Amino acid sequence: MAEGLDELLDEVESKFCRPGPLRRGAAGRPRGCGGGVLGTERDRAAAEETLRSAETFEKEDDLDSLINEIFEEPNLDKKPVKLKSKSSGNPSVRASTQSLGKSCSPVYLGGSTAPCGIGTNTSQRACDRLRCVACDFRVVSYDDYMWDQSCDYLFFRNNMPEFQKLRTKLVKKPGARAYACQCSWRTAEALTALQADPQLRWVCGRH
Numbered sequence: 001m002a003e004g005l006d007e008l009l010d011e012v013e014s015k016f017c018r019p020g021p022l023r024r025g026a027a028g029r030p031r032g033c034g035g036g037v038l039g040t041e042r043d044r045a046a047a048e049e050t051l052r053s054a055e056t057f058e059k060e061d062d063l064d065s066l067i068n069e070i071f072e073e074p075n076l077d078k079k080p081v082k083l084k085s086k087s088s089g090n091p092s093v094r095a096s097t098q099s100l101g102k103s104c105s106p107v108y109l110g111g112s113t114a115p116c117g118i119g120t121n122t123s124q125r126a127c128d129r130l131r132c133v134a135c136d137f138r139v140v141s142y143d144d145y146m147w148d149q150s151c152d153y154l155f156f157r158n159n160m161p162e163f164q165k166l167r168t169k170l171v172k173k174p175g176a177r178a179y180a181c182q183c184s185w186r187t188a189e190a191l192t193a194l195q196a197d198p199q200l201r202w203v204c205g206r207h
Helices: 002-017 037-071 091-099 153-159 163-169
Strands: 130-132 140-147 170-180 185-188 202-204
Touching: 140 163, 140 185, 153 163, 163 170
Parallel strands: none
Antiparallel strands: 130 202, 140 170, 170 185
16 A cells, blocks of 8 residues: 555656656657657758758759850841831832833933933933943933034043043033943934934933
C-alpha cells in the first residue's frame, strides 16, 4: 500500500511539480507531424528550400534566355521591306510620272513662238527631246537664233555641245529656232513635221 502511494506521489510530482522538458516552452515540445514545432521547422525548411530552388531556376532561366539572345542571329528577312510606289500623293509628281515615256507622233520642229512639248496631230508642239540616231547626240536648240550659212560638219563635230563655241556661228533672228546635233543642223521658223525632211536622223527621245 505504501509502495503504491509512493509511486502515485512520484508520478504526480513528476507531472505537475517538476518543470521537465515537456513544459519548458514551445521550442522543446517534441510534437510529431501535423503542425507541431518539428512540423513547423520542417515546413519552414521546405519552404526555404522551395524558394531557393525557385530563385535558382529563375536565375538559370534568365541565364539561358540571355545566352540565347546573345547567340541568336538576327533574321533580317522577317522584317518586310515596303517599297514606295513610284506615284506619290502629289498631283504634280503623279502627272509627270504618267506622262513619262510618251513620244511625239508626229515629231515637229518649230520657231521660238511654237510651244514645246509632246507633239500629236491634235496638239502640234515642237519636240524639245530630240535625239540623233546617227551620232547619238541630243539635239540642242536656241530660240531667236539661226545658223550662219558658213556652218559645216566639222564645225559641229568639233564644238558640240558647248554653247560658247557654237555661238560664233549663231545669228540673231527673232522668231527663229536653231537646232543642231553633232552631224546635222537646221533653222526652223514655222512649225514643220520632221518627216518632211528625210535627211535628218532625229527622233523623239521620249518625254
